[in-house]
Every structure is written in C-alpha cells, then in structure tokens.
Amino acid sequence: MSSPTKRATARATSPRSLGRFGGRVGSVGLLAAVAVGVAAAVRVLYNAPLEPIAFPPRLVPTVGTVAALATGIALAAVALSTGRPVVRVGFLFVGVFGVLATLSGAATVAAAVAIPVGAGIAFARALGVPASYFQLRRGVIALAFALAVGLSLAATAGLVGSSFRAAGSVAFLAGVTLLGVRAEGDAVALGAGALAFAGVVAASAAAPYVTGSALLVGFAVVGSPHFLVATAAFGGVAAAVSGLRDGDAWLAVGATLLLLAGVPATPGAATAVCLGAALAILDPEEFFGPPDAPDTPDAPDTSDKTRVSAQ
Template structure:
C-alpha cells in the first residue's frame, strides 16, 4: 500500500515529499501576494500621476480613482492576511492579521481610520520584531535596525496624518521613510550589477530634478506623498529600492524583489493604504523567506 494509507507503515520519504510540497505552496502564496500587490499599487500610482499631470492630464470617469484606490486597499489587506496565514510563526500571523483586519475595515468605513493606524503600527511591530533574536551578529543587527526604522516611519508618518501625533511631524515621517528605504540598499550587498542599476535610477531622478523640478515635485507629491523633503533623498531611495529589486530578480528571490518595489511605490505612509503597502513590503524585505515562513531560525512560533 502507498505511504500514508490506513494501516500502512510510516513512510519517511512520502512524508518528506508532502512536507516539501507544503513549503512550496506557502512560498508561492507569499510571493504571489507580493507580486500581485506590487502590480496593483503600481497601476493605481500611475493612474494618479497621469490624471494629475501638469500637462495633458489623463481624463478618467468621476469616482474612478477613489474606487480603484479602495479596491487596491482591500487587495493589500487580503495580501497581508495571506502572508500571515502562510507563515508558521505566531508573531507574524498575529501581527499581520491584526493589521489586515483593521486595514480592510478602514477601507469600508473611514471611522475606523484611527484604530486602523494603531493596528497597523502595533501589528507591524509584532510581525517585524517578534521573530527576530537579540542582535549578536551583523545580519541580525541589520534586520532589527531595518525593522525598527520601518516602525518609526509608520508611527510618525501615519500618526501625524490621522491626528495621533502633531501634524508638524509629517515632514519628519517623510524623512524617516525615505531614510529606511535607502538603508534597505544593504540587501544588494556587493552585487555590482544591482548597485549599478540603482545608481542609474538615482541619477535619472536627479536629472529630472534638475531639468523639470516642477514636474518631479508634482509626481512625488501626487504619487508618493513626498513633500517638503529634498529630492536628493528621493533619488537615493529610488536607487536603493531598484538595487534590491534587481538583486532579488538575479537571485530568483521574487518576494524580495516585490517587497522592494512595494517600498518605493508605497511612498510616505500618510494613509492606511500606503501604510499597508509599506508594511507588506517591509515584511518581505527585512528577513528572508525561510525566516518569514518559519523554516529556519528556530522553531516556528
């Protein structure tokens, strides 16, 4: 009789195959959630930028942009929930499900915006820091530092936008967000091709700032909620994110590439949808996929 049939002897090889298949399925869930969310966020950002272009704006039906934004917001909540359920670690499951639930409710009812902001920040702290050990090596220190940076950006930018913190801190939230995205460039490490791609992307933003500062400023404001922040920081953030996207593609780490793309497209998390996009991106970038799923780094929580 085949392994696993009633009354048969245990078949270690069969059980190993089943375990491997389960891991593959969970990897595809996480990767798929990141890639689909990246495509959706990219589409809504492009629509907003073209609709608000300072020349020949794209005409769209009334209510199309709010409806599209709401749909993408709900998709982000579902993606956070999918990653949570795919993980074998309790902190990741609890934190991301908490953020996904309240983020989805805020999409349906604006009255839930403030509780959603608290849930996304608190849930993000549980998910990002709950699986990390005390930093004893460069790698663990880097992960803790990046996680703390994303949480600081979420707290200040989102809190100052929904009234939990002084509104004057919004500029600081933008600086913190761009700063931590720049810091993610360490994931590219010594990959020269990835670093070169990032350098070209950063140079392109600098060139746009010098030749068309008004157009770039409008794009950064409408598409990425970046205002009152030097364009040089935006250029470095784009360059760092592109470097990580390229290194993820070169290594076949699609979740890493999708996460880095989400970080730059989320912009400054001054709203619940942007905050969910940033949290999803940070979750995929801070650690590796094995750690997120609970396959390495200790027993699953």
C-alpha cells in the first residue's frame, strides 16, 4: 500500500480525485451508476414477493431503457475524452451499439459482436503488453469482463447455446471477485468486503429462493453458485470502499457500477459493465496518454494502489 504522503499527493493531482468527482469521466460514470442502480432496484422490488409494493407494469422496461441509454451515452462521452484513437474507437463501438440495440432489436446481433470486440480492442490498447505481475493481473481482470460480455451477449442473441450464458455469468462474477486485489493492504476495505460476503451467504442460507430470484431478475445471474456471488460481493465492495478511502473516484464509481449492472446479458448491461471495468481498471495515463505513447511504461509498475496524474 502506498504511503499517506503519496496517497495525499495522488488525491490532489489525479483526475480520478474525489475532490473533483473524478473529473468529467468520473462524473458521467457516477450518473450512469445512479441510473443503473435505480433500474436494478425497480426490477428487484417489482418481482419481490412482498406487499403492498407495486409498480406500474411499464415502469420496469422504461427505467431499464433509460438506464441503458444513459450508460451508452456516458461511455461515448468517456470515449471522446481520450486522445488515443484505438481506445476511443473501441469504447465508441461499445457505447454506440449499446444505444442502437436498446432502441431497436434489429441491432441485437450486431451489438453482440461489436460490444465485446470494441471493449477487447480498447482494453488491449490501453493496457498494452504486461511488464510486471501487477499489470498482468489487471489484464486478466479486463479479459474476464470482455469474455463475460462476449459469452453473455452471444447467448442472449441466440448465436450460441444457453450453456454459454451460464459461462458468461461465471466469468463476470470471477472478474468482480478479482477486483478485490485493488484493495490489498486496506484493512477497512477488506473488512467491508468480508461483511458483504457474509451478508450474501446469510441471505442465501436464510431465504435461498428469494435470494436466487433477486439475483436473477435484478442482476441476471444464472447457472452460478451463490458462493461465487458472495465472493463477487466481497471483491466489488472492497474495491469500491478502497477507492473511497484513497480518494480514487474512478475506482469507487467503477466498482459500484459493476456491482449494480450485474451479468452483461443485455446490450445495456454490457455497456454498463464495460464502463465500470474501464473506470475500475484503467489509470489516467493509460486512458489519457498521448496517441503515440508506447504500450509499456518506462519503469515497471510496482503497485495497483498508487494513482498518478497523466503527464
């Protein structure tokens, strides 16, 4: 973990700083997270076996559409913030096709191809060839999310069998679980993650049917054990709390967005996952770096926790 002085300097100078809401990128990410969170809450409450909670039937698809459009527009805005052409085009593909598929079912198949390909290209160019263990593990996390998006969208679009939908769910939950490495050395963040893990385990043991229903309708989790959901809660919450404690708005908002978006089984959810992953994984110099910047830094990265501003 970085020293207090180093973390204070990073908070004061980085575009990821909470003091400036993470800059424009962090701000649009926060708005997208709010929209996605509202949509998830409405879905869960509408399908919960409780009374007298009741929503108009049209409310659920309406808030879902609004959240998907907001996320697509947010990711497009984020893409336009970078001067790196490959990263910009990759994320623009994700945002644009996410919006198109939300507005028209005719674009669903095209989106199932364009979104994972665009995300994979953007992450590959931004992260480059790993030069250290820390860079390698961030690449593995990005790969898990890109794989989850590809498998889940291909299954829901009918391009592959339903078993791939379950595989996409597992890949997504594994990716969120691995985000816990971003909180290493932060006892408070890890403790918060442990509480989230215990909460999911307790809920699953006390009311497995209700918990499974909420995970399905709210977060599109299928074919995955509740224990893996619990580990994902640990990783996502730990990363979000660590971001808040370090003044890292991108990490905090990105991890929260991933937790709220759920499995990327629809173009809207896939767009939210790509946006959340970009915020949680990429550093400012990787995102805002000059167009001709090399793929590997001059010096090996020694910590995931130290955030520095783009040069």
